[in-house]
Amino acid sequence: MMWVAVAVSAAGCYLLKLAGxxxxxxxxxxxxxxxxxxxxxxxxxxxxxxxxxxxxGHELVIDARALGIxxxxxxxxxxxxxxxxxxxxxxxxxxxxxx
Amino acid sequence: xxAAPSSDxxxxxxxxxPTRSAIxxxxxxxxxxxxxxxxxxxxxxxxxxxxxxxxxxxxxxxxTGASQFALVGVVAAGGAPLSGALTALLLGTRNTLYGxxxxxxxxxxxxxxxxxxxxxIDESTAMAxxxxxxxxxxxxFTWTGGSIFVxxxxxxxxxxxxxxxLGDPRTYGLDAAVGAAFLALLWPRLHSRRNQLVGAAAAxxxxxxxxxxxxxxxxxAAAGVALVAGVLVRDER
Numbered sequence: 001m002m003w004v005a006v007a008v009s010a011a012g013c014y015l016l017k018l019a020g021x022x023x024x025x026x027x028x029x030x031x032x033x034x035x036x037x038x039x040x041x042x043x044x045x046x047x048x049x050x051x052x053x054x055x056x057g058h059e060l061v062i063d064a065r066a067l068g069i070x071x072x073x074x075x076x077x078x079x080x081x082x083x084x085x086x087x088x089x090x091x092x093x094x095x096x097x098x099x
Numbered sequence: 100x101x102a103a104p105s106s107d108x109x110x111x112x113x114x115x116x117p118t119r120s121a122i123x124x125x126x127x128x129x130x131x132x133x134x135x136x137x138x139x140x141x142x143x144x145x146x147x148x149x150x151x152x153x154x155x156x157x158x159x160x161x162x163t164g165a166s167q168f169a170l171v172g173v174v175a176a177g178g179a180p181l182s183g184a185l186t187a188l189l190l191g192t193r194n195t196l197y198g199x200x201x202x203x204x205x206x207x208x209x210x211x212x213x214x215x216x217x218x219x220i221d222e223s224t225a226m227a228x229x230x231x232x233x234x235x236x237x238x239x240f241t242w243t244g245g246s247i248f249v250x251x252x253x254x255x256x257x258x259x260x261x262x263x264x265l266g267d268p269r270t271y272g273l274d275a276a277v278g279a280a281f282l283a284l285l286w287p288r289l290h291s292r293r294n295q296l297v298g299a300a301a302a303x304x305x306x307x308x309x310x311x312x313x314x315x316x317x318x319x320a321a322a323g324v325a326l327v328a329g330v331l332v333r334d335e336r
Contacts, residue, residue, distance in 0.1 A: 020198015068275025093272030
């Protein structure tokens with residue numbers, strides 16, 4: 001099933017890119033389409049952050065991951081590079097689990 | 100850069116050598132910085148339970164970071180792989196918009212378009228969209244996209260192999276790294292009040308339905324917030 005998901009993502013994401021370069025722009029370039037396309041990443045990434053940090057199965061919990069995301073926010077505020085943010089959050093969560 | 104495809108003093112694209120070098124240097128800088136994220140993706144992906152092979156194929160063939168992180172993030176949360184794929188596709192729609200913007204500037208057809216489409220991502224678009232001529236845009240797009248592609252894949256393999264050797268990802272906090280990666284991708288998009296509100300509403304909707312629906316679905320439900328907001332904000336402009 002995982003390989004099917006990999007194949008669907010690969011084919012779909014490529015075709016979405018190719019469509020952009022191939023479709024006449026007037027077909028998709030409308031204010032409402034652009035707004036939605038602009039907001040979809042915002043909505044999905046926000047939801048992914050929330051679920052990734054607080055969901056455990058069907059429950060909402062506050063655990064070491066919450067501390068990790070707080071550290072990530074601080075690192076983003078001081079404009080740390082992507083990898084520092086990602087591994088800083090991991091380190092914080094790992095350390096709090098050791099305690 | 101001596102590795103430039105054309106190193107003769109008067110290149111056919113009409114760009115003078117200093118301009119060419121500057122574009123290539125900037126593109127490689129972005130390429131190296133971005134490609135390195137691949138380590139994070141590789142480690143997070145195997146932590147989510149994908150094999151090293153699946154992880155590497157994602158970077159080779161999907162090649163759009165946010166979509167790849169989304170797929171493995173949904174799977175890590177216990178969601179169905181196809182829910183993850185659907186989330187990846189929804190995130191991939193923004194590349195279509197980039198393509199619309201880039202098509203007249205790149206003016207590619209045939210096999211060049213087919214190849215170029217694969218590296219149509221956030222960074223290659225950002226580096227090329229501000230150029231004033233087609234040769235400059237093509238140069239920036241190709242060097243940015245090409246260098247990211249190479250490094251992203253090398254880094255993914257390294258991260259996946261290392262992640263696999265580490266054992267239980269929770270010991271190293273890699274489950275927390277996934278949320279941090281999404282937040283870092285989201286961060287630059289939170290510039291406007293509208294986006295902040297949409298983000299907050301989407302997070303609330305997703306968390307609200309976590310107890311009720313299968314894993315993976317909460318994130319898809321949040322896409323509805325983007326649809327509703329996209330339609331409604333029209334009247335406020």
